[in-house]
Amino acid sequence: MPMKKLDGPMLDYLTAIDGSRHLAVAASADDEPVGLARCVRLEDEPDTAEIAVTVLDDWQRRGVAPVLMTELARWAYAVAIRKFRALFGDDNRAIAKLIGAAGIPLVPDGNGMLRADIEVGAILKLAAPASA
Numbered sequence: 001m002p003m004k005k006l007d008g009p010m011l012d013y014l015t016a017i018d019g020s021r022h023l024a025v026a027a028s029a030d031d032e033p034v035g036l037a038r039c040v041r042l043e044d045e046p047d048t049a050e051i052a053v054t055v056l057d058d059w060q061r062r063g064v065a066p067v068l069m070t071e072l073a074r075w076a077y078a079v080a081i082r083k084f085r086a087l088f089g090d091d092n093r094a095i096a097k098l099i100g101a102a103g104i105p106l107v108p109d110g111n112g113m114l115r116a117d118i119e120v121g122a123i124l125k126l127a128a129p130a131s132a
């Protein structure tokens, strides 16, 4: 369910990037931000982090999100995060297509939400240069 207002503790939780519990990677062009990917480690599943990716409208469909996710995956793997969990509305065709194209199952999570668990290692493997 979307939140209408962020209170102090929730705002801190979402913005306090510490390189272990909460990681973030940004993309920019001509010194202007064009996209952001971040993840927050789950307290009860510490090898899993909830991921959120946003790309500015004018920059969508140019492959920015996969680049951000790969970079985030590198940082996440280094601090023992092995799985990204994505939660999104079932009407979000863009992210459903992006994740679904990789063959990752989308599971109904109630209240019109879908959930996908993405192996961090699989993202890194996809990004690795093919060996000769």
Ligand SMILES: CC(C)(COP(=O)(O)OP(=O)(O)OC[C@H]1O[C@@H](n2cnc3c(N)ncnc32)[C@H](O)[C@@H]1OP(=O)(O)O)[C@@H](O)C(=O)NCCC(=O)NCCS
Residues within 6 Å of the ligand: 051, 052, 053, 054, 055, 056, 059, 060, 061, 062, 063, 064, 065, 066, 086, 087, 088, 092, 093, 094, 095, 097, 098
């Ligand atoms: C989901 C999102 C991050 C994808 O970023 P992106 O950089 O455009 O991703 P890609 O360039 O890899 O596009 C991959 C596919 O996503 C789909 N897609 C991306 N943007 C889309 C849009 N605006 N409308 C419809 N489909 C879209 C397309 O299928 C696209 O592949 P195609 O162009 O070959 O058809 C971006 O659309 C976004 O920021 N959405 C708003 C925030 C959001 O919903 N985040 C997901 C919650 S975690």
